[in-house]
Amino acid sequence: MYHLVFSADENYIKYTSVLITSIILNTDKNKKIQDFDKNSNIKNEKYFFHILSNFVSDKTREKLLNLQNALNEIFPCKIIIHIKNDEDFENFPTSGAAHSLKLPYYRLRLSSIFDESIKKCLYLDSDMLCMCDIRELFSINLKDKIVGVVGDPGSKKSKIKFKENDKKKIFYFDENYFNSGLLLINLEEYKKHSIEQKCEELASKCYYIKAADQDLLNATIHYKHQLKLDFAYNFSTIAFCYVICKDENKNRLNYTRNEFNKSIKNPKILHYGEKPWRFLKSYFDYKGTNINEYWWDMAIKTPIFNEELLKSKKNITNHLLCAGLGRELFNAALKFNFPKIKFLIKNTSNDEKYMQRAESIEDDFFGICCILGIAISYARSHKKNLFSVYLKALKMIYNFKKYHFRSRI
Incomplete structure (x- = not known):
């Protein structure tokens, strides 16, 4: 079983459906998990797609059920909805990425949706597109690491400002700062190190935070507990325009130019900055293709939601x-x-x-x-x-x- 988690409000679910479809369609039915990991004992190869949301209407629930049934014809899967409330995150600051709603923080409590039998899960942002067999990631042995992550291409000069014992303090990020759009989580270690509790504790003390959950996770998961993954697994699309690597400036992307060049030739999961549903055209990849076309090609193949998506495309x-x-x-x-x-x-x-x-x-x-x-x-x-x-x-x-x-x- 493969457990994947997404955060999406009512409006974003249609975009999440494209990501889910891309995962299913890029799963090679001629392969088993043992082709990626010879030591794996997984027998029930089925995807469980968990959507964290603040509200999902009956109409959208019906669409998701129909999407599940259509995709299940291709590869076994199930879509599960988990409703959270903003009130449960009252201790978390409303600023930066969470300026209008608390949805970005929902992933910080994802472990509560799993019982003790589930050892690993994969969190993905909804503005992503899978271009590989996602079982590659599930075959990675995290050992005693809490999380598998990909470095963020932005500047590492950000910080969190908080108060502790009535004293103002600052937590500075370093070159190991990661992007929380993809998190391969070792649930046992995640719970053992009380990451969710630590995030909430720090959040309650913050008076300045920019990247919401991403900043909190970076502040609470030490580098020694992270497994650094290939940049290709969370390829921020702005890198198709330009990127500054660590051998050029240590405060930027924590990969060498050589490592980056390998990733750009074969990105496995695209993480869109300029959303395809707002930009029909943005950057061009190594092959000279408009990367937003990849997303729209998948949108066409997305059951149930494709008509709605294509209708909106005309006005972009x-x-x-x-x-x-x-x-x-x-x-x-x-x-x-x-x-x-x-x-x-x-x-x-x-x-x-x-x-x-x-x-x-x-x-x-x-x-x-x-x-x-x-x-x-x-x-x-x-x-x-x-x-x-x-x-x-x-x-x-x-x-x-x-x-x-x-x-x-």
């Missing part, structure tokens, strides 16, 4: 607006054109024109334009000044030119 234009704005910012930043940057932030009158221009942006350039355009959108909604946008843009443009993967392989 966010990728064009962001890329169009981003190209304007790229040019303005390099020319120190501050009036233009200010205009991009304050004025939306030319957005339609920028969207039209985005159609002609070269593939390799499209991703960085999207990121820069997102910076403009953020500045508009959060009333940021032009100099903060300018400095951020310069940094991103510099990193793109120096670390874009096609120039590093």
Whole structure:
């Protein structure tokens, strides 16, 4: 038996269904777990998909049951819903990734859904796409490690601020900071080390936290209790644009450039930053394929939910607006054109024109334009000044030119 856990609210379940479908369709029915792990004693090869949510309507429950029945024809599986309440997480701060709801924290209590007979589970974020036989991960022997994790590609200069005995303290993260989008959990060790209790205890003391559950898990699971997995198993898609490896800066991705180059040639699980249901186009992979097409190809194959997903696809234009704005910012930043940057932030009158221009942006350039355009959108909604946008843009443009993967392989 293979137990997989997801967190999804009512709206996100349709995206979770695509991930679940990708896991089923990438399972090789001609292979057994023993082909991945000769010492495995698993006989009942069946997937149990656990969805943690705050609410699931009767209509969506029926859809999930029909999805289960359709996928069960391909490979044995069962979908199980677990309802949690935000009130159960009142000690957890509402900030950063958990600014609007407490759903990101739900995974911190996933062990409560399993009895003692279940020794291992795999948590996956719903904005992922499986491109391998997921049994590869279940065949990994965690031994006495608490969790198998993949390093996060972002900066490791973040921190948690908390109070203890009326004194302000700071927990600084280091190069071992991992991304909580994928967690291969040794449930025995997870419970033995009281990880959930430690997370809640720390959360109750926090007055500043940015990445919600991810920060808490990094603060409570020491590096010696982690098994570092290949970056390919949680391939953050921004890395298709650019990535800074540890042999270039120790505070960034904790993999060497050589290790990264192997992963980018064969990513096993994609973790989307620019969500395919909001961006029809973003980055292009090693083969020159728009990575969002992989997700939409799977959405078409997803039983029950495919019609709903494809209907929404017709109205998606966010990728064009962001890329169009981003190209304007790229040019303005390099020319120190501050009036233009200010205009991009304050004025939306030319957005339609920028969207039209985005159609002609070269593939390799499209991703960085999207990121820069997102910076403009953020500045508009959060009333940021032009100099903060300018400095951020310069940094991103510099990193793109120096670390874009096609120039590093």
